[in-house]
Amino acid sequence: MSLKSRTIFLAFALLKLSSVQAQQTPPFRENPAYKPALGGVIGTTGIGLTLYQPLGIQFGLEVGAGLMPYNMQIVGTYGDYLTHSTARARLHNAHLMFGWVPFHGTENGFRHLTIQLGAGYLFKAEGTLTTQLRDPQSYGDIELQPEEIGIMYTTINWKEGLAPYVGLGFSDMRIDEHFGFNIALGGYLLSQPSVSVKGTAMLEGNEINQPIIERNLQNYRYLPNLQLGIAYSFNAY
């Protein structure tokens, strides 16, 4: 065999060998919890949009924003009076989460488990309670309707700014080739809220309740987040 022939044979052999090695190399494993995707979420912190981006096969980023337009009616007896309150919470945030996929190599459902660390920027964080008596009150021949008796306004404010977040979730559980389902549980750490109480008309003087409400809200420093979402992957998987 001539040198030229041996060289050609060696080239073909190497080519063949590299081809076999390529076949023996485990196929590329994609990130099981993060795909480039855009998702809608709904949960205890409101509704929002999140952009997902994998960082290799075991990390990922989530960037998004959420709005919490939360209203609730509360009927209860406080003191001698049956009252009706409307609670409004407005906790709007933009957030950036860094996710770790610890079991990315497994074949079971835990490959979707993510541990999330990040922060939200609260650009609005306040709650209001508007309290009125539920029933009219009579003073001799004078009957006053609840709205005529007055309103007690309770305003709760958290400082705007960064709120650290920690949580875990299951991400990108495939629904079909484009859509994935995710669930997350975590919490934001908020600043100590400040409370102010103001009464109008015949409810003036209810400022004395301010320290009581402050005490009740002292643990409102954790904003729990149970969140469900569906994300649309830009590529089919």
Place this chain on the structure above:
Amino acid sequence: MKIHQYLIVLMTAALLPILQGCEHPLKDVEVEVNTDPFAYGVLLRITDEQENPVSDVTVTIGGEDAEYIYNLNGYKQFDVEKGILILGIHPLHRPTETKPVTFTVQVSGSGYVTETVPFTITAAQYTSTYAIQIHRSETGL
């Protein structure tokens, strides 16, 4: 159900004690309602010529805003005790800067000359005291 599905259910259930750990914002709150609906009060001191308190008279409220004048218990019953009568203005008809509350107080009684006194209560007059002196009639002597 697979283990990770159990974990998802557990995560969801874990939220409940977290939420329950928070006190109700209004717990222990006692709503205070001012039991005196009258922000505006008018104290009338009714006497005779000798400055003696007069109670055996009838008081009738008249004038433009008469329907908004009450006694301190919220009734339209105007009894004079030891020469004193306190009137209140309906809490929803308070005087304003542009519209004072106007009414008249007519004091009459057997043996007295009927006296009618006009009142104008302005927005700044939360409390005011007035003296009404009535005279004994000739025929009543």
